[in-house]
Amino acid sequence: MIYDGTDVLNEQYISPDFQFLKSFMDGELDCDKMDYLLRDSYYCGVQYGHYDLDRLVESFTVYRSDDGSALRLAIERGGVHAVEEFVLARYFMFLQVYFHKTRRLLDKRLTDCLGDILPGGYFPTDVYEYLEWNDAKVMREIDKSRTMRSARAFLERETMSCIYATNVHMNKEGGMVFGIMENSLAARLAESGLSEEDVSLHLVSDRPRKPVHAISEEALDERGIPVVVGHQKEPVSILDESLLLASLKKEIHIQRLYVSNEYKVEAERIVQELLEKSL
Numbered sequence: 621m622i623y624d625g626t627d628v629l630n631e632q633y634i635s636p637d638f639q640f641l642k643s644f645m646d647g648e649l650d651c652d653k654m655d656y657l658l659r660d661s662y663y664c665g666v667q668y669g670h671y672d673l674d675r676l677v678e679s680f681t682v683y684r685s686d687d688g689s690a691l692r693l694a695i696e697r698g699g700v701h702a703v704e705e706f707v708l709a710r711y712f713m714f715l716q717v718y719f720h721k722t723r724r725l726l727d728k729r730l731t732d733c734l735g736d737i738l739p740g741g742y743f744p745t746d747v748y749e750y751l752e753w754n755d756a757k758v759m760r761e762i763d764k765s766r767t768m769r770s771a772r773a774f775l776e777r778e779t780m781s782c783i784y785a786t787n788v789h790m791n792k793e794g795g796m797v798f799g800i801m802e803n804s805l806a807a808r809l810a811e812s813g814l815s816e817e818d819v820s821l822h823l824v825s826d827r828p829r830k831p832v833h834a835i836s837e838e839a840l841d842e843r844g845i846p847v848v849v850g851h852q853k854e855p856v857s858i859l860d861e862s863l864l865l866a867s868l869k870k871e872i873h874i875q876r877l878y879v880s881n882e883y884k885v886e887a888e889r890i891v892q893e894l895l896e897k898s899l
Contacts, residue, residue, distance in 0.1 A: 643693040648835050648845060649676075649703070657709050660717065668712035676702040683846050683855050694846040700861045703845065707865055711832050714872055719828045721782045725878055728824065729778070732770040737761045769821070780824060780878035783887050790873045798875045801894055805877065805887055812883075822880040823887075829873040835859060 644651050654673060661669025679699020682691045695703055717723070735741045737758075744750045765771040772778075784801050786794040802825055809819045836844035837859050846855035859866045879887040 641693075647693070648833055648843065649680075649693070649695075649706070653710065654706075657706075657713060660713065661709075664717055666713075666717060668716050669709050671705040671709040672702055675699065676706055679703070681848055683848055692846055694848050694855055695858060697847055697849050697861065700847060700858060703858060704862055704864050707833050707868065711868065711872075714830055714832075715788060719830075719872065719874060721785070721826075721876060721878075722779070724826050724828060724876070725780060725782075725824070726774075726777070728826065729770070729774040733762050733765075733768075733774045734758070736768050736770050737765050780880050781884045781887075782876050783879050783884065784877040784891050786873075786875045788872055788874055789870050790875055795875065797898060798877070800898075801891060802877060804894060805879070805890055808886070808890055809883065822883055824878040826876045826878065827874070829871055831871040832868045833865065835865065 657669040679696045681694050681696050683694040762771045834843050845858040847858050847861050848855050
């Protein structure tokens with residue numbers, strides 16, 4: 621198979637000249653990322669996911685290592701800016717769309733619903749049974765289960781207020797402050813007479829995290845992106861050619877606290893008190 625470099629007609633035959641095609645399916649420049657960024661930005665009505673697809677594809681080339689063992693997908697030096705634009709498009713889509721505070725909350729609502737309506741809380745392992753659980757079936761089952769709190773919250777688009785969030789590249793200190801916030805708010809809600817289960821309904825935490833890219837510093841590593849420079853014999857890593865990409869190695873890591881509208885005012889007051897004490 622092209623993906624693992626073997627010929628589909630003869631498993632003993634290795635086809636190294638086609639191994640570079642694996643990068644199109646599973647790599648930092650794979651066709652899935654190229655597709656979903658443009659598609660999602662269009663259907664979400666935002667500009668963040670736009671990049672110059674034609675220029676990026678035109679910059680693709682291949683490189684054969686000195687031992688001649690395999691071809692590798694590479695970028696011509698003139699295409700470095702197109703790769704930068706592509707990575708930035710992905711970075712901003714995660715911050716502004718995929719990790720948006722309201723979208724993440726509604727994702728949790730749906731996840732809670734699925735846990736309640738699926739047999740045993742999990743999708744079937746049989747592929748044919750799994751395929752029956754399409755969008756229409758899921759929505760029908762949720763609608764039939766509207767007496768459950770999770771289903772009702774999802775169907776009625778029950779919202780909560782995000783009362784505290786760390787920065788988008790949270791560090792250890794930020795994680796400690798977040799933990800103090802979460803524990804203090806949970807304790808105050810419990811003191812007001814809420815049971816442990818009710819506290820979990822009125823106070824929700826979310827911790828999305830994602831590496832912006834996993835580009836290796838070594839050009840010929842599996843996760844590397846070689847850049848072919850005309851006057852040099854060996855390709856270089858794109859991180860050597862792009863200060864911008866080299867600076868985006870830290871993963872996106874956000875932590876947020878949501879509280880129900882019923883306790884919003886009190887929770888905001890507590891958060892403000894804790895922030896003033898930490899300064």
